[in-house]
Amino acid sequence: MTDEVPGARAGTTEPLEGDGVTAGIVRVGDTVRRPVRPFSATVRAYLAHLHDAGFAAAPVPLGVDGQGREVLSYVPGDVPREPLPAEATGEAVLVALAGLIRRLHDAAQGWEPPPDAVWGGLPGAHTVDLPPVDEPAELVGHRDYCPGNVVFRDGLPSALIDFDLARPTTRLYDVVNALYWWAPLLDPRDRPPALAEAHIPRRVAVFADAYGLTGGQRAELVPLAARVIHRFHLGARAAARHDPVFRRMWERGVRDRMPRAQAWIAVRGPSIAARISGRTVL
Ligand SMILES: Nc1ncnc2c1ncn2[C@@H]1O[C@H](COP(=O)(O)OP(=O)(O)OP(=O)(O)O)[C@@H](O)[C@H]1O
Ligand SMILES: [Mg+2]
Structure with a gap:
């Protein structure tokens, strides 16, 4: 050995x-x-x-x-933990992360996975009875941009780690996944303290511009985000039933955070959609 x-x-x-x-x-x-x-x-x-x-x-x-x-x-740098510290919540962080994901996508575009490819997923994912949120696939994406998977250098996101949930997906799904964690798409009481009062539509727009979302992607973003958050909720509940680590997360707050996120996106979604489409913000 x-x-x-x-x-x-x-x-x-x-x-x-x-x-x-x-x-x-x-x-x-x-x-x-x-x-x-x-x-x-x-x-x-x-x-x-x-x-x-x-x-x-x-x-x-x-x-x-x-x-x-x-x-x-080993990727040198600092990996933030939740709750995101204030220095990881600036708009420059969103710009850098969006740019990183854009470059990842552009590099991934066109790659054909091997015919015997096997992809990861959360425990119990097969029991979630909801329509898919990332089909038809355009490329293989990272699909898990939680703070613990982003390496910072000089105060900005500079690399991605932990590709355990990578699989064929869409660009927009991956963007929504990142926004969920980093805008974040959460009720104010579930955000890191530095972002409790943040203007989320503006932060989503900053990210959308830095990634270079198309008009079509901008129109689909909010409806997709609502479906993704619903899926996160049921996925987290299923994972909690199948795995003790996810059960602990569920009991320590995920079970309250997810329904609150669903209610929040239903109310605030229209102002995000308006902001990223260039219409007047309500
Ligand atoms: N290649 C790497 N370079 C630098 N640090 C790494 C690397 N891989 C893992 N780490 C560190 O180890 C931590 C745990 O690794 P990883 O994210 O792969 O595991 P995990 O159990 O899936 O964690 P999480 O659930 O937080 O995503 C990372 O948050 C990071 O701090
Ligand atoms: Mg990780």
């Missing part, structure tokens, strides 16, 4: 923890070791494609080590 892989420098082993969804992630020198899951080889193929296409803001896949763990490059 060895920790060594070609191209990876040895070093001390240090546990890495996010929200505790994936146990056993460690940093070894300038690499990260993660347990191999059914979708890991597909995600590594995707990451390899992104690098070949010139997108350097994601971990480089370096193979599998002697203990059967996958090896990725």
Whole structure:
């Protein structure tokens, strides 16, 4: 058994923890070791494609080590935790994140997943009885832009990690996923304190401009966001029934936050739609 892989420098082993969804992630020198899951080889193929296409803001896949763990490059920088600290809530952060996602999408466009591709998903996702929110697929996207998956450097988002939920999707789904976390698309009492009073339609517009959303995408954004939030709610409830880590999250607040987010987008959605379409804000 060895920790060594070609191209990876040895070093001390240090546990890495996010929200505790994936146990056993460690940093070894300038690499990260993660347990191999059914979708890991597909995600590594995707990451390899992104690098070949010139997108350097994601971990480089370096193979599998002697203990059967996958090896990725360690991405230097700071990863925020929830609630988002005030310094991670400025509009420059939205602009940088939107630009990062745009470059990811442009690099992903045209990549054909292998025919035997296997994709990840939340536990219990198969039990959610709602129509799909990201079909027909346009490309493979990241699909999980929670704060713990965004690496900051010099105060701005500079790379994405944790591609466990990557799969074929639409550009707009991925944008809505990022906005849910970063606008955020949440009732004021569920936002980080620095954003409790924030003007969310304006923040969505800043993101939409920085990404370069088309007129058609702008028209669809709010209806899609309402469907995505509904799906997040049922998805989180299903995951809580299938997995103790998600059960803890559910009981510690997700079960209250999700219905509040649904009610909030129903009321505030029209002013977001007006703002991003260029019409007068109500
Ligand atoms: N390649 C990497 N480079 C730098 N840091 C990493 C890397 N992979 C993981 N980390 C760190 O380890 C943490 C947990 O990793 P990861 O996000 O993959 O696991 P997770 O259990 O899915 O976490 P979460 O549920 O918070 O997304 C990350 O939030 C980050 O701080
Ligand atoms: Mg993560």
